[in-house]
Amino acid sequence: MDVQLVWLRSDLRIHDNTALAAAAAKGPVIAVFLRSIAQWQSHGHGATKIDFWARGVAALKGALSGLNIPLLHRDIDRFDAAPQALLDIAREHHVTRLHFNHEYPLDERRRDQAVLDAFKREGIAAHGYHDAVAFAPGTLLTGKGGYYGVFTPFSKAWHRQISAEQLELRDPPEVQKRLPVESDPLPELPPLDDNPAGRREWPAGEETAADHLARFLRFRGRHYSVQRDFPGVRGTSELSPYLALGMISHRQCLQAVMSENGGHLADGDAGLTTWVNELIWREFYQHVAVGFPEVCRHQPFQEHTKQLAWREDDEGFKAWCEGRTGYPLVDAAMRQMLTTGWMHNRLRMVTAMFLSKHLLIDWRRGEAFFMRHLVDGEFCANNGGWQWAASTGTDSAPYFRIFNPTTQSKRFDPDGEFIARWVPALAELPAKARHAPPRDMLTQLDYPAPIVDHKAARARALDAFKALSK
């Protein structure tokens, strides 16, 4: 019997899964999940994401058992134990080939290379597939043969070169004959340093993800380009947790867009094509992590910004973390994340810019805080977003473009609805006053005064950037 081992990681689905489909085409399949809690924690993932991951594995186990595919579960704590754990399984079950889908951050790539090397030494075939992106990193390059550091040319090249074959959905495995291998019971999560947030908002599994996608495209997709910047409106897909752990694939998203949009990705409905663009941003940052691996080592993409004089300001950082900056939109956003594990994209930009520009606090502190609290925490997108906001990254906001949080609030939460939802003390105020509550009412409202003055903070950030020599 030609037993195939599929190692599932952040690709927790049976539909359109390249490694799983390739394995099933070759022989009976055993699946394995290696839980690496200590490593995930050292990567900054918090209880919310780890809990979602665990629930995703449980949902996957159910789906696999419907196909008679047993799911083995091992606790390895750290990535360096992966080769041995997989080899042990391969020997015990007489596996002829290992299959997995690539992940792109540096530690994950190192782990996977160590696994490939170990299997090679042992004489067992092993194969990694590029599944999470349409173009394998290194295959979509600039005219000079380098990785793109700017999004627009990347997305143009993506659209120019994308083929039907890249978007074709992989078949789910057929029901296989029962193997003499039992699935492992899934262990409880050990106590983590925090309680998971937002369980109710984020039921796990590919059925939920597919349902989210269908509802988004049916009711909101065509309005996406006009609604996506308003946090008080449910205008975006909220698929990020599912995409981050592969409970849905980018191909499933793109195919669904094409069937709504006359077969097109670049032309047609403005809402749908704008949404496609966001999926390309996701892919862009995965390529950036491979092409510019220093970003995976806590380094800024723009070398000269290494010298930036970030401020030590623990009190300011604490106020930002807790949503007590005195800027209602910033505070509402932080409270949304702490409660639900998710934050609207516009607000990720506003809060990240507030920390890195208004408070002039090192973006890496904010990046780590987001990672610890987001249910969709994903290294490439999070690092890309933070370096964008801090003006240290690929194609980032120019340093002099500093969002005024009050103007952003008036523009994107015009009726202060979002603020009222997350900072209920301010709901008592008339809508227009919620953006900047009157000073004489702060004590009564039990709401802090702004911890920095926008104009002065902006000038301080500009000075810090101007002091850098390019």
Ligand SMILES: Cc1cc2nc3c(=O)[nH]c(=O)nc-3n(C[C@H](O)[C@H](O)[C@H](O)COP(=O)(O)OP(=O)(O)OC[C@H]3O[C@@H](n4cnc5c(N)ncnc54)[C@H](O)[C@@H]3O)c2cc1C
């Ligand atoms: C500071 C900062 C930190 C971020 N951290 C993360 C993170 O850890 N994980 C994460 O998935 N996204 C992150 N993003 C990107 C973006 O904010 C989220 O993907 C988006 O808000 C998720 O909501 P949605 O699923 O409704 O997105 P939609 O607007 O419906 O977009 C669809 C999908 O496209 C992808 N996407 C959208 N915008 C971006 C983007 N700017 N960069 C990369 N991919 C994108 C996501 O997978 C998203 O689910 C971050 C952005 C910033 C500015």
